[in-house]
Amino acid sequence: MVANALRGNKKFLLIAGVLPLLLLLPVTGTALSPKQSSTRIVLDTPLEEVNSGDAVIFTGKLLNALDGTGIASIPININHKGMGKDYALATGTTDPNGYFSIQWIATPVDPLSSTVHIFASFDGNVEYKPSRTFEYNVNIVTKYSIDIRADKDFYYVSDKATFTVKIAGPTNNPFDPAEMHAFLDGMIVSMNRIGTGHYKYVSGELVSGIHNFSVKVKIPSPVSKFRSDFNSITSSGQIHVIKRPTTISASVNSEMYFINDEIKFDATLFDVVRGGYITDVNLTAYLTLPDQTERTITLSPIGNSYHTSYVVQETDSIGLWSGIVKFDGNYALQPSQASLKLIKVNDYRVKLGVTQQGNVTIINFTSHEDNGNEVYEVVLKLGDDVILSTRAPDEWSTAIDSTTDTIYFTTDTKPLKPGKALEFQVETAELLQSFTWEVRDIDSNVILAEKHPL
Known part of the structure; x- marks a missing residue:
């Protein structure tokens, strides 16, 4: 009995006879092909939606199914599963560790559908069996764009x-x-x-x-x-x-005031964007007095600016006043405001003290220490009273206008200075009931004028 046997990669004859003896003899001939190993492809989950024309990268790995090791230098196909036919989309090769990375330009395959049914495949070779992955649906969006720009x-x-x-x-x-x-x-x-x-x-x-x-x-x-x-x-x-931003410039005519003085306000409102003065809106000045009471004054437009005034009342508290000029804004303009410099208000500029001894009236003028003016002339208007005599301080002269019963006390060398006092006397035929007085500066400008009842 003779039979063929395979050992290693050589053939042997197996000879059997009546004797229990087996002989293995080599036989020359063509070598047999080794058995193919099974494979498995892993495809990383692709994007579900891509834009037409985009470059899409598919990644994954080809594995030996027996031991899980990567297989190098193997061609891998990326395919579309069509109706009765598969379409190869792109091809790549595994690296030394079995990984692959394959690029495909997204393009619809089926004229009736924008969805591509993607799977990866290996066709097999003499050493490895073919394999393929599950299918993944990738929707291709034809990209249109609307670009909107504002200037x-x-x-x-x-x-x-x-x-x-x-x-x-x-x-x-x-x-x-x-x-x-x-x-x-x-x-x-x-x-x-x-x-x-x-x-x-x-x-x-x-x-x-x-x-x-x-x-x-x-x-x-x-x-x-x-x-x-x-x-x-x-x-x-x-x-x-x-709204367009605005700025206000505001000022007053002095930093020092006394009772009955007039505080004059000047302001401008400027359009920062258009670069012009605004005069068709309302500006308001707000003054805060030391006792926390407020005075509200509306400014009026004249030309390119705004103006108004306020007369300090005897009921107003003295001390430091603060103030602002404010624009509340409107549909087109932002609000703005400007602070005023602190205003000092005193109760008197020149204070009068009067005593009477019979028909002699003694008048004492005291100038406030904050009074910025020196007094060079004192005028007393007595009305119908007959003037008998007068008395003035040293270096002061006296002149009487009998037609108007007015007395003029003047000096060129020794004025009434701030914080100082001077005394004058007037004798009349009858007891003086009232008089009007004025104090004037070196240029005969009236500093203060009042009527004084007795």
Whole structure:
């Protein structure tokens, strides 16, 4: 009996006879092919949706199914599972560790569907059996874009905004859509075509706030059984409109006042954006007195500025006054205010003290230490009283106008200085009932004038 036996990679004859003896003899001939090893492909889960024309990278690994080791230098296919037919999309090769990374430019395969059914496969070779992965659905989106640009980062009230719009297809080439609508704050507006796929809209004068501009276009459906099918895409943007800033410049005519003095206010309101003076709005001055009471004064426009005045009353508290000039703002302009320098208010500039001894009236003038004026002349108007005699301080002269019963006390060398006092006497035929007095500076300007009852 003779039979073939396989040992290693050589053939032997197995000879059997009546004797229990086996002989293994080598036989020359063609070597047998080794057995193919099973394989397994792992495909990392791809994106569910990609844009048409995008570069998509598929990654994974080819493994020896027996021991899980990676298999190097093996061609791997990325495929689409079609209706009754598979389509190879891209091919790559595994690295020394069995990993692969294969790029594919996303393009619809089926004219009736935008979905590609992706799987990876290995065709097999003499050493390894073929294998393939499960299928993954990848939806290809045909990308259209609407690019909206405004001509400024922000706007001021009454500005006009210019919007430019670009409609682009999958390759970013501009095109004119089948239908397009533009909206500003929900109201439809008309755009002007300035080139293929390019449009422009200029708004009217804007009011403050946030404004929304949007564009809606109809584009062809990327995959459709019917040529009349369209999809709509919309893009929108916001612009911010703010009120124009303003600044106030304000001043008063002095830093020191006395009872019955007039505080004069001057102010200007400036439009920072347009660069001009504003005179058609209301400005108000607010004074805060030491006793925390307030005085509110409205300024009136004259030319390019505002003016008003306030007479210090005897009931107003003395001391340091603070103040501001304020603009409350309106629909187009931001509010603003300016602080005034501290105002010092005293109870008197020149104080009068009067005593009578019979028909002699003794008049004492005291100048406040904050009085900025020196007194060079004192005028007493007595009315119908007959003047008998007068007495003045040293270096003061006296002149009497008998037609008006007026006495003039003057000096060139020894004026009444701030913080000092001077005494004058007047004798009349009858007891003096009242008089009017004035104090004047070196230029005969009236510093203060009052009527004094007795």
